[in-house]
Amino acid sequence: MAFGFDASAVRVFLGITPPLDVPYVGTRSAMVDAMLDMAEVGPSDYVIDLGTGDGRILIAAALDRGAGGLGVDLDPSLIDDAKAEADRLGLSDRVAFREQDLFDTSLQDADVVTMFLLPSVNLRLRPRLLDLEPGTRIVSNRFDMGEWRADAVREVRGYSAYLWIVPAQVAGLWRLEFEGKSIALDLEQSFQDVSGTALIDGQSQAVTSILKGNRLRFGLEFGEERRVFEGEIQGDAFMPTDDADWLAERIPE
Template sequence: MDVADRPLWRQALKIGGAFVATASLFLGAALFLDGSALRVLLGITPELDVPYIGTRQEMIDKMLDLAEVGPDDRVVDLGTGDGRILISAAKDRGATGLGVDLDPAMIAAAKANAVRAGVSDRVSFAQADLFETSLEGADVVTMYLLPSVNLRLRPRLLEQLEPGSRIVSHAFDMGDWRPDATDTIGSSRSYLWIVPADVDGQWQFQIDGDEFPVIFAQRFQDVEGTAQVGSETIMLQPELEGDRLRFSLPIDGVTRNFEGIVHGDRIVPVGTTDWFARRSGE
């Protein structure tokens, strides 16, 4: 059948479909949308919290250095995209881990990339919502998201990760949670947080048969404290890194240095057995 003999409605439908597809591609280019965002626009994939933008290898190396990722670590990569951060953690640092992303095309690419890199036995990838992904058992969480998404994730990170776990983010911070370290490459920055133990509240310290109360006021890893020794109230300057707490306290004219590991409602001393602490009421 000659084109001129085709029904007009069929020609119009074909032309209209081509126009929509072409317009969508040009719109994506005009808005600088990446492939994942364009697939969302076209209704191919679910709406994403963050459009995928790949992290340069130099920044990946810096992030893994900052978090001191090693062979004993399990890494969870949130918004993994094509899996490049997690694959580098496995290939270059010997880590294991899980990468999650809502975009099935990205997950397929990540799995293929893991096979090509020879680390498919050390990492896995799943199409999943990062806000519903369990973080329990992770030693390191990596992410390149958005400031608003980081803030939404913050309560889950603090609740599910063990003290001492590391979180490393490319480009964006987590509001008033001060990073423990930062590093830069050119104009790009990476941030590290070490999940702090919960020491907020009143504790009873026992040392050499004596007992005295200590009150800690905590905001993330920043801690202030006071100790009541006899009739004297002494201001403390505690340092908290992960599950390790340090402070000094003058007792009977002698400055004592305390360093312990926080285990829930107990603080167990490091390198000595002459003191012990428990949270009041426990």
């Protein structure tokens, strides 16, 4: 009987590398395309691929869409494969691969985060993902993010691809100045779902909206007339995206 040994198991046993949180399974190319498509990955994007494996998602992002980025994985042989493939394709100036724990990887520079991990790992990452710049896109093969509903889901040959867009933080009190009126908005937020009340001429009115990154849109009734407020959250301001004549500011607590 021959005794084979698994090099990565020995490295874990010797404490050279931490144990994997997820075993290796490669994403099929149709799923890779769907994920990059949903995240609208383009040449100006920096993609961070968590648990990159042989780097196929990041390599496709660079090769097909001109993106740059970083892939991290704990398995050194997969990282070697990813680097070799990036070299072979002439992509090494745009993508880097590093043997590194995804939980120790800074995500702050990401325009897009890609992953094929596990539900429990996605949930552990969730607070850090929610803390990224509003508008950052996150795509996951197969596994969701619990209560943080995906902004889009696509079925690819029996499996789901999920997209989330990091929402801006809008909960709190706002003052909306519009046609000489000063409207108090009291907003609550659960991930991308926004609800609350608007106080117009002493009358309270419900507000509901879905945030897409830093883009917010809701309607208010002024007598018979309904007016839509659509714009961008920029720090403590909510400003129209067109040339409409309103402006909202966050009221400090």
